[in-house]
Amino acid sequence: GGPASLSRFRGALVAAVLGDCVGGEFEGAEEVPMESVLQHLSGLEDETKGNCILEYSDDTAMTRCVVQSLLNRSGFDEQDLARRFAKEYSASPARGYGSGVIHVLKKLSSPQLVDVYQPARDQFSGRGSFGNGGAMRAAPFALAFPDLADVKRFARLGAMLTHSCSLGYNGAVLQAMAVHLSLQGALNLPQQFIGRLITEMEEVEGEEEALRDARILKEAEKPFCERLHKVRDLMDRSKVSIEEVISELGNGIAALRSVPTAIFCVLHCLQPQDYLPENYSGLERTIAYSLALGGDTDTIACMAGAIAGAHYGIESVPQSWMKCCEGAEDADMNAERLHALHHQT
């Protein structure tokens, strides 16, 4: 489809759910042989297995809250979103939430709470979380708002409800921007795509809080920019091993060690790779490759899935995968509503 087409919206929201659901199998695994990934994925084609055999986790649970809030309020409303996060957590607490964020989610359900951003600020002795939990749910901001400035602003605020450290919320800004650019067709020119992300993040990470947090955590002056430069270097190489990707970019639960990695997965899988089945679509390659990195596989595949789905569109999503994943049908319907909201103005 053309820029911001319905197919791209559906691809983005559905593939994020698929990444989460199929990635759950390997979450936290240190080494994941490609053979195991391909076996897991071919298992999804077994017709006898029934629908929704793979449950979604915190990534999709929180993304659904963002989607519902944006649709119901026709825009960003932090009170409404905070309430939805709290309600969702108390209804289904066993979705694999990070061990820190559950304290925020419990506090957000208090009727006495005045400032909905305060519980997140109190995390980790006042430093705030740098986990990837803000980034994993950032895609809907790119779908709801046509202007990049709004995408950045609301992805940041949406993340700050649980992640007040700039290394957490700036991961969400980066992820939302990647989805935004992909929806516009920017992945047709991969070098320009990564160049644009670097330029945007130069500005984002030039802010005082970001520079201060990076200093305190002993990271590079502009940590996401540094990683994006590494992504660009790895893109230019003809052969890259999984080990190199993990050591250069990471596969962990910190936004800094997973958002640039997800972006790399998408870029790397734009072309066929000899260790992936020839009949795989680009989207299938992206998700398979994300799982083979190990570590926080559900979240990396969820983020890579959103970016890749926005590029390839819903046509590249296998029906059999969709049928196996809880929440995929819902995501497909909500994508249509977000598409309408996006094109409303």
Ligand code: 8NA
């Ligand atoms: P979070 O905010 O609890 O952060 C995740 C973890 O990161 C925390 O529990 C801490 O260990 C660490 N952390 C974050 N900020 C700081 C800090 N300032 N100082 C010290 N340590 C810190 O949760 P989240 O919403 O960011 O979730 C992140 C990931 O954890 C998600 O992938 C989610 O699925 C979850 N998770 C991951 C695994 C896994 O094995 N990869 C397993 C279960 C849950």
Ligand code: MG
């Ligand atoms: Mg998860």
Ligand code: MG
């Ligand atoms: Mg995870």
